[in-house]
Amino acid sequence: MTxxxxxxxxxxxxxxxxxxxxxxLRKVYPSRKGGQVVAxxxxxxxxxxxxxxxxxxxxxxxxxxxxQLALSLLDPDAGEARLFGQHPELLQVRRRVGYAPDAPLFPxxxxxLQLLALHAxxxxxxxxxxxxxxxxxxxxxxxxxPARRPAGTYSRGEAQRLGLALALLGDPDLVLLDEPTxxxxxxxxxxxxxxxxSLRARGAAVLLNSxxxxxxxxxxxxxxxxxxxxxxxxxxVRAGGRRVxxxxxxxxxMAGPLAQAIPEGTLEGDRFRVPVASEDAVPALVRQLxxxxxxxxxxxxxxxxxxxxxxxxxxGRA
Amino acid sequence: MISWPIARAAARxxxxxxxxxxxxxxxAAAAAxxxxxxxxxxxxxxxxIAFLLVLTLALGAxxxxxxxxxxxxxxxxxxxxxxxxxxxxxxxxxxxxxxAIVVAAWLAAAGGAALRGGQTxxxxxxxxxxxxxxWGFAWLSVLAAIGAVLPGWTNSAALVLAGxxxxxxxxTLPAALGHPEWAAWLAELxxxxxxxxxxxxxxxxxxxxxxxLYDLSWVFFAWLVAxxxxxxxxxxxxxx
Numbered sequence: 236m237t238x239x240x241x242x243x244x245x246x247x248x249x250x251x252x253x254x255x256x257x258x259x260l261r262k263v264y265p266s267r268k269g270g271q272v273v274a275x276x277x278x279x280x281x282x283x284x285x286x287x288x289x290x291x292x293x294x295x296x297x298x299x300x301x302x303q304l305a306l307s308l309l310d311p312d313a314g315e316a317r318l319f320g321q322h323p324e325l326l327q328v329r330r331r332v333g334y335a336p337d338a339p340l341f342p343x344x345x346x347x348l349q350l351l352a353l354h355a356x357x358x359x360x361x362x363x364x365x366x367x368x369x370x371x372x373x374x375x376x377x378x379x380x381p382a383r384r385p386a387g388t389y390s391r392g393e394a395q396r397l398g399l400a401l402a403l404l405g406d407p408d409l410v411l412l413d414e415p416t417x418x419x420x421x422x423x424x425x426x427x428x429x430x431x432x433s434l435r436a437r438g439a440a441v442l443l444n445s446x447x448x449x450x451x452x453x454x455x456x457x458x459x460x461x462x463x464x465x466x467x468x469x470x471x472v473r474a475g476g477r478r479v480x481x482x483x484x485x486x487x488x489m490a491g492p493l494a495q496a497i498p499e500g501t502l503e504g505d506r507f508r509v510p511v512a513s514e515d516a517v518p519a520l521v522r523q524l525x526x527x528x529x530x531x532x533x534x535x536x537x538x539x540x541x542x543x544x545x546x547x548x549x550x551g552r553a
Numbered sequence: 554m555i556s557w558p559i560a561r562a563a564a565r566x567x568x569x570x571x572x573x574x575x576x577x578x579x580x581a582a583a584a585a586x587x588x589x590x591x592x593x594x595x596x597x598x599x600x601x602i603a604f605l606l607v608l609t610l611a612l613g614a615x616x617x618x619x620x621x622x623x624x625x626x627x628x629x630x631x632x633x634x635x636x637x638x639x640x641x642x643x644x645x646x647x648x649x650x651x652x653a654i655v656v657a658a659w660l661a662a663a664g665g666a667a668l669r670g671g672q673t674x675x676x677x678x679x680x681x682x683x684x685x686x687x688w689g690f691a692w693l694s695v696l697a698a699i700g701a702v703l704p705g706w707t708n709s710a711a712l713v714l715a716g717x718x719x720x721x722x723x724x725t726l727p728a729a730l731g732h733p734e735w736a737a738w739l740a741e742l743x744x745x746x747x748x749x750x751x752x753x754x755x756x757x758x759x760x761x762x763x764x765x766l767y768d769l770s771w772v773f774f775a776w777l778v779a780x781x782x783x784x785x786x787x788x789x790x791x792x793x
Contacts, residue, residue, distance in 0.1 A: 264793075308627060310791040326633035334631055340623040344569040345562060356558035357632035365558075385569075401628060 252320040253281040254409040254440030259314035260304050262297075262464075274300040276464040278314070284408065287431055287441040289451040289472075291541075292461035292549060298444045299337060301461070302411050305442070306334055318409060330358060333407035337414040337444075339398035343387025347373060347397045350386060351404060358405040372400040377426055391418035399427070403434075410434060411442045416450060428454055452541040460548045468548050470541075478540055479517055481507045484530030496527040505532075556634050556642035563616075563646020568653065573611050577654040580604035584658040585665035601658065608654060609689040610713065612647045613696025614706035617783060622705065636787060637780045644697050644776060648690045655685050684751045684765060691748030691768040694775030701782035719746065747771070 260278040263271050275297040282288045290298040303309045305316045307323040318328045341350055351369030352362075360368055373382035378396040381389060389397065395418045402410055416424045424447070431454045434441050445451050451458060452472060460467045483489055486505040493502055497520075500509040507529070509520060514536060521534060567573055584601045617640065620626040630639060659682050692712075700708035723743065727735040748768040753761040 306631060308631070308791065310788075326635075329631055329633045332631065334628070336624065336628070339625075339628065341625050342562070342566050342620065342623065344566045349562065349565065353558050353562045354629075354632060357556070357629065357634055359633065398628075 251284065253283050253317075255282040255305055255316070255318055255411075255442060256320075257281075257301070257305055257314065257316045260301065260311050260316065261313040262300055262304055262309060263312050273464050275304060275311070278461075278464070278466055280459055280466065280469070282409070282440045282442050284440050285435055285438045286457065287435050287443060287455045289455035289458040290442065290444040290461060291446075291448070291451060291458055291545060295463075296461040296549075297464035298461055299413055300464075302334070302413055302442065302444060306332070306411065330405065331408040333402035333405060333410045335395075335398040335402035335410075335412045335415055337417060338391065339394055339401075341386035341389075341394065341397065344385055346385055347378060347382035347389075347393075347400075350397065351382070351400055354401050354404050368404065372404050375403070376400045376430070377423065392420060392423060395419055396423065399430070403430070406437075407439060409440045409442075413444045414446070415443070416445055416447050424450065448541045448545060458541065460545065462549050470544060472541070478536075479509050479511050479520060480535045481509070481521075481524060481529070481531060482533040482535075483507055484532055485528075489527070489529050492527045493524075493529065496523060554638060554641050555645045556638040557645070559629070559634070559639055559642025560645035560649060563643050564649035564653070565646075567612055567647055567650035570611075573608070573650070573654075576604060576608045576611050577657065580608055580654060581658045581661035584662035587662070587665075601662070604658075605655070605685060605689055606692075609651065609692045610696070610709040612651055612689075613693045613700065613712075614709040615700065616643055616647055616693070616697050616708070617700045617779070618703065618705050618708070630787075636784055640697065640701070640780050640783050641776065644694060644779070647693050647697075648686070651689045651693065652686045655682065655689065659685075681752055687765060687768050687772070688748055688751050691771040691775070694772045694779065695747060698775045698779040698782060701779045701786060719743070 258279050260275050261273070262275040263273050266272045278297070278301055280288070290301065292298055300309065304311050305318070305323065307316065316323055318332060321328050323329075323332075341347075345353075348366075348369045351372060352365045355365035355368045356362060369382075370379070373379050376396045376399050378393065378400055381393045382397070386394070386397065395415065399412070399415055402412065416427055419427060428450060431441060431443070435454075435456075443451065443455060455472050458470045458472055460470065483502075483505050486502060486507070489507070490502055493500060493507060497507075497509055500507050502508075507524075511517060511520060517534065517536065521531065524531060580601065583604050587601055615622075617626075620629070620643065626639070630636065663678070696708050696712060699711055703711055723736070723739045727733050727739065748771040749764045751761060751765040751768050753764060
C-alpha cells in the first residue's frame, strides 16, 4: 500500500495524478420499450487523494452507473476512466481500490470472516495475516459477532457492513461507496461517518453515493449534482463552510443586540442563522448569543443548505 | 491459472451444502455395501459410480453462474485476480470437494470390505482413487464450460438432457433409418463425446493409459473453453 499518496505518473506540471479521473463518460442502455436510456452523459470529474466527493441525484440519475464505469465493471460507450492515471483493469491498480456496492450479496454458506479472509488473501496477504486482518476489519465496522455466522443469515444492514469491511480491507487509496448507509442503524451511520473522516485523514480518496444529505454535507469536501446522467453542478462544501440555525424565545427583543454582536447573522422570524467555519465554532457562538441576552430554544447545525441546493439544482425548485 | 484462495472458499462452500453432503453420504454407504477390497471396480461400480456421477453433477451445478448471479464474483474480480484464475479456482475448489467425498467413499468401501473379511488392499485398489477423481474432475470441467454461458444450475440439467438425447439417438436412429451397421459407428463416436471411464487403468495399466490421458486432456481443454466463454460473457455484460 502507498499510504494514500498517488505514486502514478504525474503530469508535466507536476500536478499530482488524481486518484480517479473520468472524462466525457457516456453510457446508454437499451430500454424495455425498444428505445434507449442515457444513463450517463458526458460526465467529467476528478477525485484527488485526501478528498471525499459526494454524488447526489435522484434515483436513476446515473450515480451507480458512473461508479461502475469508473471501475470498469461496465464499458462506456464513450469517454474513459483512469484510476491513478492508469487503466482500472490493471492488477496493480485494483490492489489500491476498494468498492462497496449497494445491497451486496455473498455466498450463503461462507461466514463473514471467511469472506473477509478470502478477499485479504486475494489482495496478497499471507493466509495467517489474512485471518487476523479479517477479524480486525470486522471489528472496525462493528461486525465482529455477525461475522461468525454464514452470510446467508445476514440482514440488509449486516450485509452492508460486510461490504464496507471488504471495501476497506486492503487499506485502499481510493474507495467507492455506493449507498453505504442504506440499511444501517443510527450507530452504523455514525460509525460510517467516522470511517470516512479517518479515510480522508490518512489521505485516501473517497467517492460517496448517498441519499443522506446531512451525512454528505458533514463529510464531503465536494458534491456533484447529477440528473439524467449529466453533471449539473459541483458544490464545494468545505469552501462554503457550515451554517448554524438558532431558534429564539425572544426574537422581537433580539434584533438590535444580535445585529451588533453578530453582524454576519440574519434573523428571520424566530430563526437566527449564522455561517460558521466548522462545528467547533458552535459552542462559542452559543455563549455569545446568551451573553447578548438571547433565550435559546434550539440550536441546529444546518444541513438544510445542501437540501435547498439539491432541490434548487436537481428538482428545479426555487 | 488457479487462484487457491478461491479454490479453498469454493470447496468449503460446496462441502457445506446439505444436498452435496447427502449425496456424499449415499455414495459412501453404497460404496461400503458394494466394495470388495482389491476389486476397485466394485468399490466404485454399480450404484457407486452412479452416485459419483450424481455428485459430479451436483458439484458442477451453477459452479460459475451461482457466484456471477449473486454479484459476489464482481467484487472478487475487482481484486488483483484474472478471470482465468477465478475460473480455475472455482473448478479446483469443486475438484477438492469431489476428491474429499471420493476418499470418504473409498474409505467406506475399504472398511465395508474389511468387515466382511475381504481381500488385502492391492495397488489397484489405491489406484482407483485418483482415477475416479480424474473422471469426475474432467466432467466438472465440462460443466464449468457449459456453466460459463448458461444460468444457474441449468448447466447440469443441459448435460443430463444431452446425455439422454444422445443415448436415445444411438439406440433408435440406426433401426429407424434402416442402417443397423450405424450402431457400431455411433458407439465408436460415443467414445469421443466427453471424458471416458479411466478406471480400467487400475486393472490394465497399458491399455487404460490412453483413456486416462484422454480424460486429462478433457480437463485442460474444457477449462480453456470455460475461460474463453466466461471472458466473452463478461465482456458482453459490460458492453450491454
